[in-house]
Amino acid sequence: MKFSTILAVAAVAFAMVTTGCRYDKVGGEGDDAALNGAGVSDLGSDVDDVDVAGQSGSLDAIAEGGRFEDLYTRCTDVSFAPVYFGFDSTVVPQGELGKIDAVAQHLTDNGNRVVVVEGNCDDRGSNEYNLVLGENRAIIIRNYLVQSGIGADRIQTRSYGEERPVAEGQGEEFWSQNRRGDFVIFQK
Numbered sequence: 001m002k003f004s005t006i007l008a009v010a011a012v013a014f015a016m017v018t019t020g021c022r023y024d025k026v027g028g029e030g031d032d033a034a035l036n037g038a039g040v041s042d043l044g045s046d047v048d049d050v051d052v053a054g055q056s057g058s059l060d061a062i063a064e065g066g067r068f069e070d071l072y073t074r075c076t077d078v079s080f081a082p083v084y085f086g087f088d089s090t091v092v093p094q095g096e097l098g099k100i101d102a103v104a105q106h107l108t109d110n111g112n113r114v115v116v117v118e119g120n121c122d123d124r125g126s127n128e129y130n131l132v133l134g135e136n137r138a139i140i141i142r143n144y145l146v147q148s149g150i151g152a153d154r155i156q157t158r159s160y161g162e163e164r165p166v167a168e169g170q171g172e173e174f175w176s177q178n179r180r181g182d183f184v185i186f187q188k
Contacts, residue, residue, distance in 0.1 A: 068114050068156055072186035075113065078106060082180040083141055088125075089179075090136045092144065100141055103183050104148035110187075114154045117141045118182040122175035123162040134159035141181045 080103050083096045092100070107113055119134030119141075138157035146152050167177035 068116050068186045069184075072114065072188050075185040075187050078185055080106070080183040080185075082182050084176065085137055085179045085181070087122075087175070087179065088133070090133070090140050092140060097144070100144050101148065104145050104150055106185070107145070107150050107154060112188045114156070114186050114188065115145070115150075116156045116158055116184040116186070117145075118164075118184060119157065119159045120164055120178055120180050120182065121162050122178040123165065124175065125162075127161055127163075130161035131159050134161045137179075137181050 081099050083092060083099050085091070086093065103115060107115060117138040119136070119138035121130040121134050121137075123130075125133070135157060138159060142152075142155045142157050145155055162178070165174075165178045166180075167174040
């Protein structure tokens with residue numbers, strides 16, 4: 001993703017967070033539950049105090065000289081289960097927190113490794129809306145990792161919106177698999 005695209009996505013995300021905007025396309029991800037300022041920082045009952053203001057790992061790292069994908073070697077010896085989200089939601093369900101904890105533990109045990117958190121959406125809603133929603137999902141996971149003691153400089157975020165589905169088809173059985181946050185580990 002180009003730096004200008006990331007800046008545009010970040011600007012739209014900031015506008016959505018501060019104004020409570022939502023996407024109103026019939027059948028879109030924003031149809032039933034708006035992505036609003038309160039929802040962006042809501043990780044569930046255990047971690048309600050996450051501050052997302054000014055914490056885009058992608059922008060900071062790129063501005064300082066690079067994306068992990070360009071700087072480091074991708075680790076193939078480890079993989080982590082995706083974190084799944086509800087429809088049009090940035091709330092990490094309580095049952096999914098253990099998946100993030102596993103990544104935090106791995107990064108704690110392996111100080112020479114970093115992670116890219118990839119936010120994904122199902123194909124409902126506009127591409128622009130889903131890019132912002134995917135970025136907000138990745139940021140929520142990133143912030144939880146930071147709260148778990150992982151240095152912010154070891155985490156970057158990416159949004160792929162609806163562009164990288166793992167399940168092709170229409171209906172909740174497919175959509176639910178595509179509303180996720182993925183982890184890609186790199187070694188310095």
